[in-house]
Amino acid sequence: MHSVFLSGLMGSGKSTLGAMVAARLGLPFVDTDRELEREAGRTVAELFSSEGEPAFRARERALALRLMRDGVVRVVAFGGGTVTNDEVRHAALDAGTLVTLRAPTETLVARTAAAGSVRPLLGGSPEAMVQRLRELSLARAAAYAECHGTVGTDRPLENALEDVLRIVARRPVAMPLGERSYVVDVIDGDPSRSTDAIAALRPSSLIVVTDANVAEARKDDLASLLRAGLAPSRVVTLPPGEVHKTLPQVAAIWDAALGQGIDRNAVVITLGGGVVGDMGGFAASTLLRGIRFVQLPTTLLSMVDASVGGKTGFDHPTGKNLVGTFHQPSHVVADLAHLSTLPDREVRAGLAEVVKIALTCDAALFEDLERAGRAVLEDRTHLQAVVRRAIELKAWVVRQDEREAGLREVLNFGHTIGHAVESGAEYTQLLHGEAIAMGMVAELALGERLGLSPSGLRGRTARLLEALGLRAEPSNAEMVAARPFLGADKKRRGSHVRVPLPSAVGACTVHPLELALLEDGPNFGSLPSAPVP
């Protein structure tokens, strides 16, 4: 059990609902405003007028952080402005479930007036209060959006209570990106989660993008989605495979959506792997200059990688993903049930990205995979925990660097050579994850030779990948075919490529390396023939 934090404007029902949640979960309850008043021996209004808002915020911040770090699991009702502090908000997202409560301004005013308490940021006439609450709502919109879920309280609180408890039980991974925030649900067999998530967006119409394989393998899920009758729907079924991640397929989505006469409240749903998600996301980002989309990833790779981070696009004859955008989904539901119909080879390939994020960010996850080996694929509960952790790690990286200007570059580990290997194989011979597995090992060999990665890490990583059923070494022919594609890397700047290289298990640094070092260095000569230790 984790702590529950309730946030929202004054009058949104945090204190009342907080006590109800605490009672239901059998947890202690703290209202930070009341606790501050108890500690200071003065009311919040008195603190505001005597010390000023900054001093009050400092007290509030200190209390909130203390409540998150003392090891006690509880329900906390924050003050209205508490989560506007970045440190507090991020700590709450990491420490428990953060739920934002909302209600129409008129309801907030009525409740606040009825409570009869002095609200230091309001005061004055009802009209002035409405105006001030609207301003606060606007100013805090980005902070309030960064949460695990939003619950409306303009209705019987018993119903709102059930919604809060459902969010706490689901405990989705939060992807906090201001007003572009969204959550990722990691579940195992619950089609209603997807339809609920989509219904919450109140779509005017749905464009469901999938591929022929998925439409067949997951036909029950697709049917239940359409049967839910959420909005007029159009299904676009693309030919499967990376070889079809091309402009004509994107154009087919545009044509279907625009032929349907969509408006800006339409929502694109992507049901499939990374190819479907990337193309559907790209189409959504460009239809009417950007509409919303929901990702329903059906492969392990797209669950842990493609569905988190907002990268969209398609392949160009000169290289992979060279045309695209950054466009965040509105919701992601990763349902492990989809893996039951996924070929084993694809499931194994998906583990390559899990190894990547573990090796670059989290030693504990890496060691967990070393201990489990291929058995992690047999134990669905274990697999769900691993998938969830990989998504959390990626979300943690992306939230600090949405547009790949810095930290996020570590996610490209294995991809400089891996993408080239995949391109060299013309997207048909190797799955993306298979190419990335080889790319990681090849880049670690380079890192070891340059003294940038610790000696032995290449061998250890190769052993883990092989234990998971992945080939660690490309053939000489594969490397030769890959070479021409190294220069097309998006991360190239002039004659250098920025290559992330692990400096230890769970740590990674980005190095600008000469393109020539990759093209003509030992990697493309002796490496493929060197035996794995």
Add this chain to the structure above:
Amino acid sequence: MHSVFLSGLMGSGKSTLGAMVAARLGLPFVDTDRELEREAGRTVAELFSSEGEPAFRARERALALRLMRDGVVRVVAFGGGTVTNDEVRHAALDAGTLVTLRAPTETLVARTAAAGSVRPLLGGSPEAMVQRLRELSLARAAAYAECHGTVGTDRPLENALEDVLRIVARRPVAMPLGERSYVVDVIDGDPSRSTDAIAALRPSSLIVVTDANVAEARKDDLASLLRAGLAPSRVVTLPPGEVHKTLPQVAAIWDAALGQGIDRNAVVITLGGGVVGDMGGFAASTLLRGIRFVQLPTTLLSMVDASVGGKTGFDHPTGKNLVGTFHQPSHVVADLAHLSTLPDREVRAGLAEVVKIALTCDAALFEDLERAGRAVLEDRTHLQAVVRRAIELKAWVVRQDEREAGLREVLNFGHTIGHAVESGAEYTQLLHGEAIAMGMVAELALGERLGLSPSGLRGRTARLLEALGLRAEPSNAEMVAARPFLGADKKRRGSHVRVPLPSAVGACTVHPLELALLEDGPNFGSLPSAPVP
């Protein structure tokens, strides 16, 4: 002459350079930190420690606003954090020329240490100062980017002085959008302005997008751009006209750029009208998930409209601009010299968008056009002032609403019916501005009938448009052809369209209107045959 405001981190040279600028321009000089110390009788460090940062910022804000509003033209060196206040920063952008000074962190530290003064936000060891300056630089990047120009001061200050004076002399229109900020130069015959602006971006390569007409009419400008040797360049010449604003042309830009092996420091240059700008901007927004672009608009319409606001895209068989993105250019240079080779009809069409922005936002500009009539086209100095004012107005609207969620909707006035008329004419019979002129008059007729626009405004607007050489009334045939395209409007939400309607000259309100009202109402029946009063 306008005031000059210098901003930047401590040690960036604001005080020294400010005094030099003031001496050259013969203006009084104020350093806000010194002025605050004089007023308070205490040093900034003492004020910080005794009153705290918020109280200091309040003093600083009040002083800055006073200096901008007392009617005295002067040079002001702001404190390092002064422009982080939105109100102060926007007031400075409106009141004069705001220049940001920058230098490497090490230079800032050396200068600050040499000055020997106590800096309240720094202190401690040189390493701690470097760290703190880096943090401040990051935290303030968005605010510092909102300015009329940036000048590096890590060199002899005499050279930096000349750069500041050049920015003051140019006085570009600032488009303040945080780190996506850019400026629009409005000039008359100076090709070096474009090459200087592009050179400042340090591009790794250039993709110059133009069309066959422009490449011929402005061949000297194109040649001088290529001759400048700024970076390896590739010219993509598209077939001219709205009829070619289609996916195959966008794909041609993608192919040319990727065939060139561009990296993320490549820059797309659009030399042409709105069609070239929209497609080139769209290609830039999607190449490698977004690279920079510079707009060199060559038509009056694209100068006042298409080059400001970041809308990019292309037409789809189901309607205009239905696929696109929001992507801000890095710089826009509107050179009126291009108009010398533009057909008269296109110049007149461009005035339609000037009338639109005047009618919705600025009564003075509308009345100025009524007084001048078509003579505004003969007087280049007057025309330059009109173009500059129209761009300022659009920038003012866009800066408050980048993504068209509210205020920006007023810019769609005339476009609901205008776009449909243009689509009905299959993009070939009517220029965009010509269709918008008719759209404005038709929408005003609707507004008058619904009592939402004042009686007589339709007639007055029609008279102005006709005085400028534009047809105000579509034919019956044009209206009939337009009808099927009304429903494809991007602004449609369900059965309603949000239609902006002027409530007076210079003021506008957006109304959600039934689509049926536009499709089957009097507009598409009796209106076209009603005589202009």
